[in-house]
Amino acid sequence: MTSTELGCPKRMEFGPCGGVRPDGQCEMRPGACVFADVVPWSGVVSAPRAVRAPLVLADFSCTPFDRNDVAATAAVLAPGCDAVLVGEHQNKPDFPPTLMGSLLLDAGVTPWMTLSCRDRNRVVLEQELRGLHSIGVETVLCVTGDGRGYDVCPDVTQTFDLDGPRLVSLAASVGMVAAVPETPTAPPVHARPERLVQKQRAGASLAVLNHVPFPAIIAEFMTAATAAGLTIPVIAAVAVFTDRVSAAVLQGLPGLELNESVTERVLGAADPVAAGVAAAVAEARALLSIEGVAGVNVSGLASASGGRLGAEIKAEVGRVIRAEAS
Numbered sequence: 458m459t460s461t462e463l464g465c466p467k468r469m470e471f472g473p474c475g476g477v478r479p480d481g482q483c484e485m486r487p488g489a490c491v492f493a494d495v496v497p498w499s500g501v502v503s504a505p506r507a508v509r510a511p512l513v514l515a516d517f518s519c520t521p522f523d524r525n526d527v528a529a530t531a532a533v534l535a536p537g538c539d540a541v542l543v544g545e546h547q548n549k550p551d552f553p554p555t556l557m558g559s560l561l562l563d564a565g566v567t568p569w570m571t572l573s574c575r576d577r578n579r580v581v582l583e584q585e586l587r588g589l590h591s592i593g594v595e596t597v598l599c600v601t602g603d604g605r606g607y608d609v610c611p612d613v614t615q616t617f618d619l620d621g622p623r624l625v626s627l628a629a630s631v632g633m634v635a636a637v638p639e640t641p642t643a644p645p646v647h648a649r650p651e652r653l654v655q656k657q658r659a660g661a662s663l664a665v666l667n668h669v670p671f672p673a674i675i676a677e678f679m680t681a682a683t684a685a686g687l688t689i690p691v692i693a694a695v696a697v698f699t700d701r702v703s704a705a706v707l708q709g710l711p712g713l714e715l716n717e718s719v720t721e722r723v724l725g726a727a728d729p730v731a732a733g734v735a736a737a738v739a740e741a742r743a744l745l746s747i748e749g750v751a752g753v754n755v756s757g758l759a760s761a762s763g764g765r766l767g768a769e770i771k772a773e774v775g776r777v778i779r780a781e782a783s
Contacts, residue, residue, distance in 0.1 A: 463491045463492070464491050465492070466483065466485040466486055466604065466617075467485065467574075467601055467602075467604065467615075467617045467620065468617040468620070469492075469601060469617070470496065470620060470623070471496045471498060471620055471622040471623065471659075472490070472491070472492035472495075472496055472620065473490050473492035473643075473644075473645070473652075474601045474620075475601075475638060475639065475640035475643050475667060476603055476604070476640075476643070477490045477643045477644045478644075479643075480644075481644045484603070484604055485604035490644070493645070494645060495645070495648045495651050495652045495655060496655075497655055498656070498658045500622075500623065500626050500659060501626060501660075502658050503626065503629045503630075503658075503659065503660035505657055505660070505661060505662040505688065505689045506629075506634055506662040507662075508596075508634055508662050508663060509690070509751075510663055510690035510691075510692055510751035511538070511539035511540040511567075511692070511752050512751075512753070512778065512779060513537065513538040513540075513752065513753060513755055513775040513778050513779055514538065514539065514540050514541070514542050514569065514665070514692055514752060514753070514754045514755070515534050515537065515538035515540075515542065515754075515755045515771050515772070515775055516541070516544065516754065516755065516756045516757060516771065517530065517531070517534065517541035517542060517543045517544075517561070517568075518530070518544075518758065518764050518767065518768075519764050520764065521549060521551040521552075522552060524560060526764070527552075527557070527560045527561065527564065528560070528563070528564045529765065530765065530768050531561055531564035531565065531566045532564065532565075533765060533768040533769055533772055534566065534768050534771065534772050534775075535564075535565060535566050535772075536775075536776060537755075537771065537772030537773060537774065537775030537776040537779070538566075538755065538771075538772070538775045539752075539779075540566070540567040540568070540569050540596070541561065541566050541568055541569065542569045542571070542598065542665070542754060543557055543558075543561070543568055543569065543570050543571055544571050545571045545572065545573040545575075545576075545600070545602065546603075547575065547602070547605045547606070547609060548605070548609045553585065554570040554571075554585050554588075554589060554597075555585055555588035555589055555592060555594075557570065558570050558589050558592060558594040559592050562592065562593060567595075568594055569596045569597070569636060570589055570594055570596075570597050570598070571597070571598040571600060572585060572586070572597050572598070572599055572600070572624060572628075573600050573601070573602030573603075574600070574601050574602050574616065574618060574619045574620060574621065574624055575601075575602030575603070575604070575605070575615050575616060575617060576602070576616055577616055577618070578616050578618040579618050579619055582618075582619065582624060582627065583627060583631065586627065586628050586631045586633055589633065590631055590632055590633055594633075595633070596633070596634040596635075596636055597628050597633050597634070597635060597636065598637070598638065598665065599621050599624040599625045599628055599635050599637055600621050600624075601617070601620045601621040602617075621637060621638075621656070622637075622655065622656055622659040623659070625637055625656055625659040625660045625661050626659045626660050628660065629659075629660030629661075629662075634663065635659075635660050635661050635662055635663075636661065636662065636663040636664065636665060637653070637656040637661040637663070637664050637665070638664070638665050638666070638667060639652060639653045639656070639664055639665075639666055639667070640666070640713075641666060641667070641669055641674055641678040642667075642669055642670075642674065642714055643667075649678065650678055650681035650682035650684075650685050650687070651682075653687060654682060654685045654686050654687050657686075657687060657688070661689060662689055663689055663691075663692065664687075664689055664690070664691045664692065665692045665694070665754055666678070666691060666694055667694055667713055668694045668696050668707060668714060668715065668756065669714060670714045670715060670716040670717070671716060672693075672743040672747065675693050675744060675747055675750065676747045676748075679691065679747055679748060679749040679750065680748075682749070683748075683749055687749070690749075690751035691749055691750055691751060692750070692751065692752040692753060692754050693744040693747070693750050693752075693753055693754065694754045695737050695740045695741045695744065695753045695754065695755050695756060696715055696736075696737065696740065696756060696757055697733060697734075697737045697755055697757040697758075697759040697771055697774055698715075698723065698733055698757055698758070698759065699723065699729045699730045699732075699733035699760050699770060700724065700729060700760060700761050700762075701724060701761075702758070702761030703757055703758040703759055703760055703761055703767070704720050704723075704724065706757065707756075707757050719736050719740075722736070723736050730760075730770060733759070733770065734770060734773050734777070737755065737774045738774055738778060738781075741753045741755075741774070742778075742781065745778075745782075753778065755771045755774050755775050755778075759771050
Protein backbone atom coordinates (compact mmCIF):
# COMPACT_ATOMS: atom_id res chain seq x y z
CA MET A 458 0.00 0.00 0.00
CA THR A 459 1.40 3.41 -0.97
CA SER A 460 1.74 6.38 1.35
CA THR A 461 -1.03 8.12 -0.59
CA GLU A 462 -3.37 5.20 0.00
CA LEU A 463 -2.44 5.14 3.68
CA GLY A 464 -3.11 8.85 4.01
CA CYS A 465 0.07 9.76 5.91
CA PRO A 466 0.59 13.55 5.64
CA LYS A 467 4.35 12.93 5.52
CA ARG A 468 3.86 10.44 2.68
CA MET A 469 5.71 7.82 4.72
CA GLU A 470 5.82 4.23 3.56
CA PHE A 471 7.90 2.80 6.39
CA GLY A 472 6.22 4.41 9.38
CA PRO A 473 5.34 5.38 11.96
CA CYS A 474 7.49 8.46 12.56
CA GLY A 475 8.80 9.45 15.97
CA GLY A 476 6.39 12.35 16.31
CA VAL A 477 3.29 10.30 17.17
CA ARG A 478 1.68 11.94 20.19
CA PRO A 479 1.33 10.00 23.46
CA ASP A 480 -2.37 9.49 22.72
CA GLY A 481 -1.60 8.09 19.26
CA GLN A 482 -2.51 11.26 17.39
CA CYS A 483 -0.66 12.48 14.31
CA GLU A 484 1.65 15.43 14.93
CA MET A 485 0.64 17.15 11.68
CA ARG A 486 -3.15 17.03 11.62
CA PRO A 487 -6.13 16.02 13.76
CA GLY A 488 -6.69 12.28 13.93
CA ALA A 489 -4.83 9.11 14.78
CA CYS A 490 -1.56 8.04 13.14
CA VAL A 491 -2.38 5.90 10.12
CA PHE A 492 0.25 3.31 11.09
CA ALA A 493 -1.10 0.84 13.62
CA ASP A 494 2.23 -0.99 13.68
CA VAL A 495 5.74 -0.84 12.23
CA VAL A 496 5.99 -1.37 8.48
CA PRO A 497 8.84 -3.85 7.84
CA TRP A 498 11.63 -2.69 5.54
CA SER A 499 11.10 -4.22 2.10
CA GLY A 500 13.91 -2.56 0.17
CA VAL A 501 17.52 -3.61 -0.26
CA VAL A 502 18.88 -5.03 2.99
CA SER A 503 22.30 -3.56 3.79
CA ALA A 504 24.70 -4.84 6.43
CA PRO A 505 25.64 -2.07 8.89
CA ARG A 506 29.16 -0.71 8.68
CA ALA A 507 31.48 -1.41 11.59
CA VAL A 508 31.83 2.01 13.20
CA ARG A 509 32.76 3.34 16.61
CA ALA A 510 30.22 5.58 18.29
CA PRO A 511 31.40 8.82 19.88
CA LEU A 512 31.31 8.75 23.68
CA VAL A 513 29.97 12.32 23.69
CA LEU A 514 27.94 13.67 20.78
CA ALA A 515 27.01 17.32 21.45
CA ASP A 516 24.10 19.20 19.91
CA PHE A 517 25.38 22.10 17.82
CA SER A 518 23.42 25.34 17.69
CA CYS A 519 24.56 28.78 16.59
CA THR A 520 23.35 31.99 14.99
CA PRO A 521 21.89 31.09 11.57
CA PHE A 522 23.92 32.04 8.48
CA ASP A 523 26.85 33.31 10.58
CA ARG A 524 30.22 31.78 9.62
CA ASN A 525 32.00 33.47 12.52
CA ASP A 526 29.56 32.07 15.07
CA VAL A 527 29.89 28.59 13.57
CA ALA A 528 33.65 28.69 14.21
CA ALA A 529 33.34 30.30 17.64
CA THR A 530 30.71 27.86 18.87
CA ALA A 531 32.68 24.90 17.54
CA ALA A 532 35.74 26.11 19.44
CA VAL A 533 33.71 26.16 22.67
CA LEU A 534 32.26 22.68 22.16
CA ALA A 535 35.38 20.93 20.85
CA PRO A 536 37.08 20.22 24.22
CA GLY A 537 33.93 18.59 25.57
CA CYS A 538 32.83 16.25 22.79
CA ASP A 539 33.93 13.74 20.18
CA ALA A 540 31.50 14.97 17.50
CA VAL A 541 28.77 17.56 17.06
CA LEU A 542 25.24 16.88 15.88
CA VAL A 543 23.81 19.57 13.60
CA GLY A 544 20.01 19.51 13.50
CA GLU A 545 17.59 20.65 10.81
CA HIS A 546 14.90 22.48 12.74
CA GLN A 547 11.58 23.21 11.11
CA ASN A 548 11.58 26.81 12.36
CA LYS A 549 15.27 27.71 12.02
CA PRO A 550 16.77 27.45 8.52
CA ASP A 551 20.54 27.73 8.21
CA PHE A 552 23.36 27.04 5.77
CA PRO A 553 22.86 23.92 3.61
CA PRO A 554 24.38 20.77 5.15
CA THR A 555 27.36 20.49 2.82
CA LEU A 556 28.43 24.07 3.51
CA MET A 557 27.84 23.73 7.24
CA GLY A 558 29.79 20.47 7.27
CA SER A 559 32.70 22.16 5.52
CA LEU A 560 32.71 25.06 7.98
CA LEU A 561 32.71 22.66 10.95
CA LEU A 562 35.52 20.55 9.51
CA ASP A 563 37.53 23.75 9.02
CA ALA A 564 36.78 24.61 12.66
CA GLY A 565 38.32 21.34 13.81
CA VAL A 566 35.28 19.34 14.93
CA THR A 567 33.71 16.16 13.58
CA PRO A 568 30.23 16.99 12.25
CA TRP A 569 27.22 14.71 12.14
CA MET A 570 24.86 16.41 9.71
CA THR A 571 21.11 15.89 9.90
CA LEU A 572 19.24 15.48 6.63
CA SER A 573 15.46 15.89 6.75
CA CYS A 574 12.99 14.80 4.09
CA ARG A 575 10.70 17.72 4.90
CA ASP A 576 12.35 20.31 2.66
CA ARG A 577 14.15 18.31 -0.04
CA ASN A 578 13.12 15.87 -2.74
CA ARG A 579 15.19 12.78 -3.52
CA VAL A 580 17.38 14.59 -6.07
CA VAL A 581 18.43 17.31 -3.63
CA LEU A 582 18.89 14.78 -0.80
CA GLU A 583 21.28 12.81 -2.98
CA GLN A 584 23.10 16.01 -3.94
CA GLU A 585 23.68 16.79 -0.27
CA LEU A 586 24.74 13.22 0.52
CA ARG A 587 27.28 13.17 -2.28
CA GLY A 588 28.45 16.66 -1.38
CA LEU A 589 28.98 15.66 2.26
CA HIS A 590 30.81 12.51 1.22
CA SER A 591 33.08 14.48 -1.11
CA ILE A 592 34.22 16.92 1.60
CA GLY A 593 34.95 14.20 4.16
CA VAL A 594 31.86 14.22 6.36
CA GLU A 595 31.32 10.58 7.28
CA THR A 596 28.06 10.47 9.24
CA VAL A 597 24.59 11.74 8.42
CA LEU A 598 21.53 11.48 10.68
CA CYS A 599 18.67 10.46 8.40
CA VAL A 600 15.26 11.70 9.56
CA THR A 601 11.82 12.00 8.05
CA GLY A 602 11.56 15.34 9.85
CA ASP A 603 9.07 17.13 12.05
CA GLY A 604 6.16 18.76 10.27
CA ARG A 605 6.05 22.52 10.36
CA GLY A 606 3.68 24.22 12.74
CA TYR A 607 0.70 25.86 11.08
CA ASP A 608 2.22 29.29 11.75
CA VAL A 609 5.73 28.48 10.45
CA CYS A 610 6.21 29.40 6.77
CA PRO A 611 2.59 28.52 5.92
CA ASP A 612 3.15 29.50 2.28
CA VAL A 613 6.06 27.07 1.80
CA THR A 614 5.46 23.49 0.67
CA GLN A 615 6.61 20.44 2.62
CA THR A 616 8.23 17.86 0.36
CA PHE A 617 8.44 14.46 2.11
CA ASP A 618 9.53 12.78 -1.12
CA LEU A 619 11.24 10.09 0.99
CA ASP A 620 10.91 8.97 4.58
CA GLY A 621 13.67 8.23 7.08
CA PRO A 622 14.25 4.54 6.24
CA ARG A 623 14.37 5.22 2.50
CA LEU A 624 16.81 8.07 3.12
CA VAL A 625 18.94 5.67 5.19
CA SER A 626 19.09 3.29 2.25
CA LEU A 627 20.08 6.12 -0.08
CA ALA A 628 22.78 7.36 2.30
CA ALA A 629 24.28 3.90 2.70
CA SER A 630 24.28 3.42 -1.08
CA VAL A 631 26.51 6.46 -1.62
CA GLY A 632 29.02 5.41 1.05
CA MET A 633 27.86 7.47 4.02
CA VAL A 634 27.60 6.18 7.58
CA ALA A 635 23.85 6.40 8.15
CA ALA A 636 22.69 7.20 11.68
CA VAL A 637 19.03 7.11 12.65
CA PRO A 638 16.84 8.42 15.46
CA GLU A 639 14.28 6.47 17.44
CA THR A 640 11.80 7.55 20.09
CA PRO A 641 11.28 4.84 22.71
CA THR A 642 8.24 6.56 24.25
CA ALA A 643 6.28 7.22 21.04
CA PRO A 644 3.30 4.97 20.21
CA PRO A 645 3.30 2.14 19.44
CA VAL A 646 5.82 1.86 22.28
CA HIS A 647 6.02 -1.93 22.10
CA ALA A 648 7.08 -1.76 18.45
CA ARG A 649 9.79 0.91 18.69
CA PRO A 650 12.65 -1.58 19.25
CA GLU A 651 11.54 -3.49 16.14
CA ARG A 652 11.33 -0.22 14.17
CA LEU A 653 14.98 0.48 14.97
CA VAL A 654 15.90 -3.02 13.79
CA GLN A 655 14.07 -2.32 10.51
CA LYS A 656 16.15 0.85 10.09
CA GLN A 657 19.24 -1.25 10.65
CA ARG A 658 18.09 -3.55 7.84
CA ALA A 659 17.73 -0.48 5.61
CA GLY A 660 21.40 0.37 6.17
CA ALA A 661 21.68 2.23 9.50
CA SER A 662 25.03 1.83 11.28
CA LEU A 663 24.34 3.97 14.35
CA ALA A 664 21.29 5.04 16.36
CA VAL A 665 20.46 8.08 18.48
CA LEU A 666 17.58 7.69 20.94
CA ASN A 667 15.37 10.59 21.95
CA HIS A 668 14.99 11.74 25.55
CA VAL A 669 13.09 9.62 28.03
CA PRO A 670 12.19 10.55 31.61
CA PHE A 671 13.93 7.54 33.23
CA PRO A 672 17.03 5.52 32.20
CA ALA A 673 15.13 2.32 32.99
CA ILE A 674 13.06 2.97 29.86
CA ILE A 675 16.23 2.84 27.77
CA ALA A 676 17.32 -0.35 29.53
CA GLU A 677 14.02 -2.02 28.63
CA PHE A 678 14.22 -0.69 25.08
CA MET A 679 17.75 -2.02 24.59
CA THR A 680 16.85 -5.45 25.94
CA ALA A 681 13.94 -5.70 23.51
CA ALA A 682 15.91 -4.28 20.56
CA THR A 683 18.83 -6.64 21.11
CA ALA A 684 16.44 -9.59 21.31
CA ALA A 685 14.92 -8.45 18.00
CA GLY A 686 18.32 -8.42 16.30
CA LEU A 687 19.82 -4.97 16.91
CA THR A 688 23.60 -4.96 16.63
CA ILE A 689 24.50 -1.34 15.86
CA PRO A 690 25.88 1.06 18.51
CA VAL A 691 23.29 3.18 20.27
CA ILE A 692 23.66 6.72 21.62
CA ALA A 693 21.20 7.82 24.30
CA ALA A 694 20.11 11.43 24.83
CA VAL A 695 21.05 13.43 27.91
CA ALA A 696 18.86 16.44 28.61
CA VAL A 697 20.79 19.64 29.36
CA PHE A 698 18.77 22.56 30.72
CA THR A 699 19.40 25.28 33.29
CA ASP A 700 16.30 27.45 33.11
CA ARG A 701 12.61 27.24 32.27
CA VAL A 702 13.09 28.18 28.62
CA SER A 703 15.71 25.51 27.89
CA ALA A 704 13.58 22.91 29.70
CA ALA A 705 10.44 23.96 27.81
CA VAL A 706 12.23 23.67 24.45
CA LEU A 707 12.99 20.02 25.17
CA GLN A 708 9.53 19.28 26.52
CA GLY A 709 7.89 20.91 23.50
CA LEU A 710 9.46 18.65 20.89
CA PRO A 711 7.43 15.69 19.59
CA GLY A 712 8.09 12.49 21.50
CA LEU A 713 10.46 14.03 24.07
CA GLU A 714 9.93 13.82 27.82
CA LEU A 715 11.85 15.02 30.88
CA ASN A 716 11.90 13.71 34.43
CA GLU A 717 9.61 16.10 36.30
CA SER A 718 11.33 15.75 39.69
CA VAL A 719 14.77 16.37 38.17
CA THR A 720 13.41 19.36 36.24
CA GLU A 721 11.94 20.89 39.40
CA ARG A 722 15.16 20.28 41.34
CA VAL A 723 17.34 21.98 38.69
CA LEU A 724 15.04 24.95 38.18
CA GLY A 725 14.63 25.45 41.93
CA ALA A 726 18.33 25.26 42.75
CA ALA A 727 20.30 28.24 44.07
CA ASP A 728 22.71 27.69 41.17
CA PRO A 729 20.65 26.24 38.30
CA VAL A 730 23.67 26.00 35.99
CA ALA A 731 25.66 23.86 38.42
CA ALA A 732 22.54 21.82 39.16
CA GLY A 733 21.83 21.37 35.46
CA VAL A 734 25.35 20.16 34.76
CA ALA A 735 25.22 17.74 37.70
CA ALA A 736 21.83 16.38 36.60
CA ALA A 737 23.04 15.84 33.05
CA VAL A 738 26.20 14.06 34.20
CA ALA A 739 24.17 11.83 36.50
CA GLU A 740 21.82 10.92 33.65
CA ALA A 741 24.77 10.20 31.36
CA ARG A 742 26.34 7.98 33.99
CA ALA A 743 23.15 5.95 34.32
CA LEU A 744 22.66 5.64 30.56
CA LEU A 745 26.25 4.57 29.86
CA SER A 746 25.88 1.72 32.37
CA ILE A 747 23.20 0.14 30.16
CA GLU A 748 24.27 -2.76 27.95
CA GLY A 749 24.39 -1.63 24.32
CA VAL A 750 24.56 2.12 25.01
CA ALA A 751 27.89 3.21 23.54
CA GLY A 752 27.64 6.97 23.97
CA VAL A 753 25.46 9.89 24.93
CA ASN A 754 24.02 12.85 23.04
CA VAL A 755 24.48 15.95 25.18
CA SER A 756 21.35 17.60 23.95
CA GLY A 757 19.21 20.68 24.22
CA LEU A 758 19.43 24.44 24.27
CA ALA A 759 21.09 24.29 27.74
CA SER A 760 20.47 28.00 28.39
CA ALA A 761 18.13 30.78 27.36
CA SER A 762 21.00 33.27 27.70
CA GLY A 763 22.48 32.70 24.26
CA GLY A 764 24.00 29.96 22.15
CA ARG A 765 27.55 30.57 23.34
CA LEU A 766 26.64 30.07 27.00
CA GLY A 767 24.60 27.02 26.07
CA ALA A 768 27.64 25.61 24.27
CA GLU A 769 29.83 26.26 27.32
CA ILE A 770 27.38 24.37 29.54
CA LYS A 771 27.19 21.40 27.17
CA ALA A 772 30.98 21.40 26.85
CA GLU A 773 31.32 21.24 30.63
CA VAL A 774 28.92 18.30 30.78
CA GLY A 775 30.94 16.57 28.09
CA ARG A 776 34.25 17.24 29.80
CA VAL A 777 33.04 15.63 33.03
CA ILE A 778 31.64 12.59 31.18
CA ARG A 779 34.88 12.10 29.28
CA ALA A 780 36.97 12.54 32.42
CA GLU A 781 34.95 9.88 34.24
CA ALA A 782 35.37 7.49 31.31
CA SER A 783 39.14 7.92 31.05
